[in-house]
Amino acid sequence: MGVHHCRLLPPSMKVSSFSGDIYRLSGYATLRVTLEDGPRKETRQVDFIIIDAPSGYNAILGWPAIAAFCMVPSTFHLCIKFPTPLVIATIRGDGAGAKKCFEISARLYTDHLDPREHALPSADQYDYVTIANGKSILICKDYPENKKPALAALLSEYFDVFAWGPKDMPGIKRNIAEHQLTLKPDATTIRQKKRSFGGKKQQAIKEEVKKLLAAGFIKEIAYPS
Incomplete structure (x- = not known):
């Protein structure tokens, strides 16, 4: 060429x-x-x-x-x-x-689908062990039986380091999670109309809001109407 x-x-x-x-x-x-x-x-x-x-x-x-x-x-x-x-x-x-x-x-064209198996291991390969406050963990059945009690005791001792749910996770710094919007100082505020959703979407929104409230990620704020 x-x-x-x-x-x-x-x-x-x-x-x-x-x-x-x-x-x-x-x-x-x-x-x-x-x-x-x-x-x-x-x-x-x-x-x-x-x-x-x-x-x-x-x-x-x-x-x-x-x-x-x-x-x-x-x-x-x-x-x-x-x-x-x-x-x-x-x-x-x-x-x-x-x-x-x-x-x-x-x-x-090459198909890049990963041929490896990514399915979750069968529950039959693990034993449920309760460590504290009714919380259970999975220990491989192949783990030596004579060492399982010591492992369970160790995990119970450090029970508080586990995140059993979203509320157990440390919060994110506000300067990272919050965003700043640049607005004109003389801009007029506008009250947006409430959006209406169908039955399935409304139910899904309620469930997600309940999860966020239970985790302490959000809280209700009453604005003057």
């Missing part, structure tokens, strides 16, 4: 594909690109970003090329138009070729 040298890009620059894959940008090169429609043609210098990634395309003309050629693309008509010193040139795409490139790209 006539690429003699590549200008490197910072190693932190990356792009992600529609499939979720992340690729590091190797650099970019400036190439002479010529578009022609018979005697009507134009040549421009276009920057191409180089990515080491599988693709059914050799190169993709993006917005820099569209701007350089002052072209007007139409995906519906599968063609582009751009001005030349003679007249407006029109280049039509190859429908069969576009379909072939799409099929190649589809075959290159």
Whole structure:
């Protein structure tokens, strides 16, 4: 393609594909690109970003090329138009070729579903041991029987270090949890209308609010109406 040298890009620059894959940008090169429609043609210098990634395309003309050629693309008509010193040139795409490139790209797609088993272990593999205040923990059945009492006693001694529920978790600093909104000093306050939700949504909201109230994360505040 006539690429003699590549200008490197910072190693932190990356792009992600529609499939979720992340690729590091190797650099970019400036190439002479010529578009022609018979005697009507134009040549421009276009920057191409180089990515080491599988693709059914050799190169993709993006917005820099569209701007350089002052072209007007139409995906519906599968063609582009751009001005030349003679007249407006029109280049039509190859429908069969576009379909072939799409099929190649589809075959290159890698399914990244993790084949490992992530199911929770069966409860039959554990024994329930009550340590304090009716709280139970799970101890693997393969753990030596003669050591289980000592382990249970140790866990009972440090019962207070466990977070048995949201209320046992330490609070987050207000300067982290709170956000500041920048408002105009002369802005007029507006009372928003109460939103109405359907039965299922309303029930779900009530359950979530109960959880937050029980955990002490929120509290009711009465505003003047």
